[in-house]
Amino acid sequence: MVLSTYGSRGDVEPLAGLAERLRGLGAEVRVCAPPDEDFAQRLAGVGVPLVPVGRSARAWTKAAPPASSLPQRAAEVIASQFDAITAAAEGCDVVVATGMMPAAAGALSVAERLGIRSVSVTFQQLTLPSPHRPPLAYPGRPLPPEVTDNRVLWDLDAQSVNALFGEALNTNRVANGLPPVDDVRDYVIGDQPWLATDPVLDPWQGTPELNVVQTGAWILSDVQPLPAELVAFLDAGTPPVYVGFGSMPMHASTDIAQVAIEAVRAQGRRVVVARGWAELGLIDGRDDCFVVGEVNQHALFSRVAAVVHHGGAGTTTTATRAGASQVVVPQLADQPYWAGRVADLGIGVAHDGPTPTFESLSAALGTALAAETRARATAVAGMVRTDGATVAAQLLLDTISRGGPTASA
Template sequence: MRVLLSTYGTRGDVEPLVALAVRLRERGAQVRMCAPPDEEFAARLAGIGVELTPVGRPVGELMRGTAPPSAADLARYRSELVDAQFGAFPAAADGCDTLVAAGLAQIAARSVAESAGLRYIYVSYAAVQLPSPHHAPPPRPGWPGPEADGNRARWEHDARLVHAEFGEALNGHRAALGLPPVDDVHAHVITDRPWLAADPALGPWRKTPGIDVVQTGAWSLPDERPLPADLMTFLAAGAPPVYVGFGSINAAPELARATIEALRARGHRALVSRGWAGLGLIDDRDDCFALGEVNHQRLFRQVAAVVHHGGAGTTATAARAGVPQLVVPAQLSDNPYWAHRVATLGIGAALDGPVPTAAALNAALGTALSPRTRARAEALSAEIRTDGAAVAAGLVTDGLG
């Protein structure tokens, strides 16, 4: 069996497909992947022996800028990406049986699969990305906000925006492939039977008429890498510190400074993850430590709390570790959703926006660092599954789901 996996996004978008690729290969499948051409993704796939077909611009170009892309820039990037997908996918899919596409940015995937006679599977990493009357659509950068009241109306409005953005380009390429036009790009991409690669205890799907969601659990791999020696020395030198990191989000340096100062006021040490924003220490005091890429599965079990941006992967890893969380969500995609889930489950606290006031930050830290929150986080960790990628691989190779 040959499977083509495809996504476009940051590490949080790529890493779950890496986990699926490993589990598919364990079941004897051959795997290729379409992903952004960033060097770290190419190295990651080379490390597991999976062939990469680079598609689109490097994501780092978009995320590491000094200012977020304008709405016009984002519209141009999206248009370029659709053209790049239709240019790259047919050759990448040659000889494959199944195409698994992750994320709404995969506009071309279903059409290429349809043209080639492949099975097509769409996967989301968060329930909020799938239409339901139980939640509103997630915020999409560069697009206008909702113009309707009620979740159903907002999803209808969101679908119109998606179609207005991609419909003409998609149908032009479909015509070139001899395929009929579609009148709802969003419904076309996600299908009426999408998969949800999120943990049922952390981010459950609520049944919704008209859409039959297959929830497999989150896709991840065990990470056995040791922590760096200097980090181990810092951890051993005092009480468990608080991890502060915002992944691929271009977080403002002021946020890290404010968080460190608030932690110091409470007597806590801090670990500052540099991330794509290149965050660092605010002075030379020995109660803080800056770190790069490390094993979060191992590290999070040794910290007092995790302060992060609300990425699906970080949220799930912290939940599995049983450590309290404070989510300062970026106002895009599923970040506000995961912030809400953390607060609702009582495993941490969430702030309303990416630039909290000192009072709000202090209050949220108080909640996250309370004994009650830690007890709830430890209790929930026992419910978090680790077999999601294996379950999904079985569904793919057995032709189920």
């Protein structure tokens, strides 16, 4: 099987979880993803080769291009999908397409050209049309504020997707002997999209017309021990607060680190700072702070008092599963949605805006560290499913054995 994505760690990590389960069931798996070293190492840890696609996702993210260049960048992504997946999919039975929409469109087109079954998967439901909520706005294409009918907004979203990605997709499709598509979003979603999220943290709210298969989140069973120096720090005092923003570049990262560390200290807590793609670090030489790189997040989150993070789907799920209360400081895309879910469940706080101040973060931490919030986080942790990758792996194998379309979970 070929599992394809283009995006950040939050897009690659679930595929590592699915690949691990598939290999355990005897399947041969290849993952097509950006050529970042940490992605390759993560996949190597589960015995799966990385087939590099396109340029480094980290470099892409840090470049922060203007919104006007999005169609050009999409064209680059789609072309790289055709190049890499065509070779990687030789002899495979199923292509699983995830990641940003142009990447998924490219992967699905390759599967179509090769006559291979395919599954379209999203790690957040905000790209799936629903009358219960508006779509996400694309950079440079804001939704008209005077329009409040969600169905109309989703029609406008389809137009935006076609304007941004349609020409690039169809140019590559025609060059590879495929007919053009009229509606890029409908093509990517297909007849039966999969939603790989936890139903407690992310209950599907859609429409009967869209036959969504919610498998549960694809969680990689990380058994890597925490570094000895980190364990010694954790053992040396009361549980600290974790601060990390994953794959977000956080262009004001020095100020973010200063604000976060001072706000945590004001709560009488120690701090674990994750470098991440923002390259956060210490602000002084005091011994109440510890910096980490790539670690077993679930193991670490199980030992902290709270998690301050950006609201990526993976980090939110891991923190929820670990029973840690959260302060979510959303930066973009689906992150405000996850922040809202954390607040709605009573397991933490949705920070208002992407740039915390000492005052705003102190107030949020006060709520997150309260006994009732932490008790609620512990209770919700016991409701989170851990079998999503197993469910998805078995569905894929059942699909191959039947030789037909994918089945419902």
